[in-house]
Amino acid sequence: MTANELREKYIKFFTEKHGHKEIKGASLIPENDPTVLFTTAGMHPLVPFLLGEPHPSGKRLVDVQKCIRTGDIEEVGDATHLTFFEMLGNWSLGDYFKEQAIKMSFEFLTSELGLSTSMLAVTCFAGDDDAPRDEESAEIWRSLGMPEGRISFLPKKDNWWGPAGITGPCGPDTEMFYWTGEEPAPAVFDSEDKRWVEIWNDVFMQYNKTEDGRFEPLTQTNVDTGMGLERVTAVLNGKKSAYETELFTEIIGEVRLLAGYSEPNEEQQHAERVIADHLRSATFMMGDQFGIFPSNTDQGYVLRRLIRRAIRYARKIGIEVDFARKLAGIVVKNYGDYYGELRDNQEKIFEGMALEEEKFNKTLHNGLGILEKEILKVNDRKNEGVKAFEENFFFEMLATYGFPVEMTIEELENEGWIRDESDKKYVMDKFNHYFEEHQKLSRAGAEKKFAGGLADHSEETTRLHTATHLLHQALRQVLGDHVEQRGSNITKERLRFDFPHPDKMTDEEKAKVEEIINEQIKKALPIHFEEMSVDEAKSRGAIGLFESKYGDTVNVYFMGEGDDAFSIEICGGPHVNNTSELGSFKILKEESCGAGMRRIKAQVGANEA
Numbered sequence: 001m002t003a004n005e006l007r008e009k010y011i012k013f014f015t016e017k018h019g020h021k022e023i024k025g026a027s028l029i030p031e032n033d034p035t036v037l038f039t040t041a042g043m044h045p046l047v048p049f050l051l052g053e054p055h056p057s058g059k060r061l062v063d064v065q066k067c068i069r070t071g072d073i074e075e076v077g078d079a080t081h082l083t084f085f086e087m088l089g090n091w092s093l094g095d096y097f098k099e100q101a102i103k104m105s106f107e108f109l110t111s112e113l114g115l116s117t118s119m120l121a122v123t124c125f126a127g128d129d130d131a132p133r134d135e136e137s138a139e140i141w142r143s144l145g146m147p148e149g150r151i152s153f154l155p156k157k158d159n160w161w162g163p164a165g166i167t168g169p170c171g172p173d174t175e176m177f178y179w180t181g182e183e184p185a186p187a188v189f190d191s192e193d194k195r196w197v198e199i200w201n202d203v204f205m206q207y208n209k210t211e212d213g214r215f216e217p218l219t220q221t222n223v224d225t226g227m228g229l230e231r232v233t234a235v236l237n238g239k240k241s242a243y244e245t246e247l248f249t250e251i252i253g254e255v256r257l258l259a260g261y262s263e264p265n266e267e268q269q270h271a272e273r274v275i276a277d278h279l280r281s282a283t284f285m286m287g288d289q290f291g292i293f294p295s296n297t298d299q300g301y302v303l304r305r306l307i308r309r310a311i312r313y314a315r316k317i318g319i320e321v322d323f324a325r326k327l328a329g330i331v332v333k334n335y336g337d338y339y340g341e342l343r344d345n346q347e348k349i350f351e352g353m354a355l356e357e358e359k360f361n362k363t364l365h366n367g368l369g370i371l372e373k374e375i376l377k378v379n380d381r382k383n384e385g386v387k388a389f390e391e392n393f394f395f396e397m398l399a400t401y402g403f404p405v406e407m408t409i410e411e412l413e414n415e416g417w418i419r420d421e422s423d424k425k426y427v428m429d430k431f432n433h434y435f436e437e438h439q440k441l442s443r444a445g446a447e448k449k450f451a452g453g454l455a456d457h458s459e460e461t462t463r464l465h466t467a468t469h470l471l472h473q474a475l476r477q478v479l480g481d482h483v484e485q486r487g488s489n490i491t492k493e494r495l496r497f498d499f500p501h502p503d504k505m506t507d508e509e510k511a512k513v514e515e516i517i518n519e520q521i522k523k524a525l526p527i528h529f530e531e532m533s534v535d536e537a538k539s540r541g542a543i544g545l546f547e548s549k550y551g552d553t554v555n556v557y558f559m560g561e562g563d564d565a566f567s568i569e570i571c572g573g574p575h576v577n578n579t580s581e582l583g584s585f586k587i588l589k590e591e592s593c594g595a596g597m598r599r600i601k602a603q604v605g606a607n608e609a
């Protein structure tokens, strides 16, 4: 079964057999969530609905969500780690719970995918001070014929999911494993044995973790499930790794062609996987509906790291020509049918890849020059080896010149300054020391920024979210209808809004925008939402680019009465009830955030009433 067939089968099973509505997967760039840079799971864009907001498509949902996890970027290249992956998921928003969820999972695995029960094992939550042992799930598995030896109880670190950020919905989960070993599956499951591969996770969201670390019961219990598309495709085709499936055949084939080998040795295999993984992720990031480009902050920085890491590995296996654009072309071709945004944005992707590759080549060239100069300076102390260099030099090569430490090491090895492992260790230790010092400083800033908590629906963020709508509309009035939301991010202190506009805003334009918004605040406009079809929303003049994310009906928020409302926008909420609750509105900063893109940061004042 191919990955395409698996996607289709999953959606069909839940829509046709079990009454779910299919929803479109969301962007990779989370909206209004300051705690994470990327969408990391299918549940992530659904947080407001898991917390009780009614979803326009109902209580049983199913989708395919593109996800990015860069936590273990250094592990990429082994058999299982991927930075980009697709997650198949079905949800119950206060509808079915453990029994039906587990039964459907079991039915899909055995009847639809044809996996044998004899190859399956499951784990359940063992219980602790926060929540009891999940006997209920285990009992359901027993009733389906799962033998005792194949049901394990594990602690929170294994069988608990969420919250995705600091606060939010979470609960015990039950995970399903498939035996991939050559020998017959052992009677007793062993969580340490890597031949048991996790294929699916049913999370039972019963709790909301609060800012002070308490687990309070959710009024609405939910089910959130996640099945990794790449892994399951590998399992179904008897492959040891996602990299051996058809999802990677063409891109890895091209890498081999460019590098000039057909059978990789171990080092080449590792490198080709890193390259394929990173450029697949980078293509999806740049081709996203809220596409991003390489930069030195936030998502743009992660993207830059991925591309540059791919280039470094390409050099290692002897690829000297520009290749990033070519590999991105393969990703667009293979995924463009399902992810139309890749095709829509392909020119941007290709230009972005080529540009970053060119920049990095310059950085490397430049860095080599700096390194040579530095070597000349200490050349008469070569007997001291790497200790002849200033201690912070290895970090400065990266911090000031963008030259990766791995390449500094390689060059110093080639030039005879690094003679053995202990020299190498010395460089890494010094590098890490200064790197950590630097991180401590920037963390102080970042902590403030991340203080909000996942999809933190505190009063502050709710007010800022409402202010974002007013800003969107006011910008359109002052600058024109080409203004549309391209990115939004809210912390407790400020909102951030990105939109296309060719010029820097003048002081007059900024003052006008503030004036319009403050007027709406003074008018104390009531806010309400109505559910309607996308077409109706459009005909009533609603703005908002998010229709692709929802099913047939959407929530439309009105600020002011009826069709004369000041702002009519498609949105998942939440919002305050009246614009007067914002107190006042102030622009803190207006700046460029890419070619033809502007970014506004703004604040709302305390409500004096």
Ligand code: SER
Binding pocket: 040, 041, 042, 043, 089, 161, 201, 202, 203, 224, 225, 226, 227
């Ligand atoms: N959120 C859970 C996970 O990421 C299930 O979807 O595994």
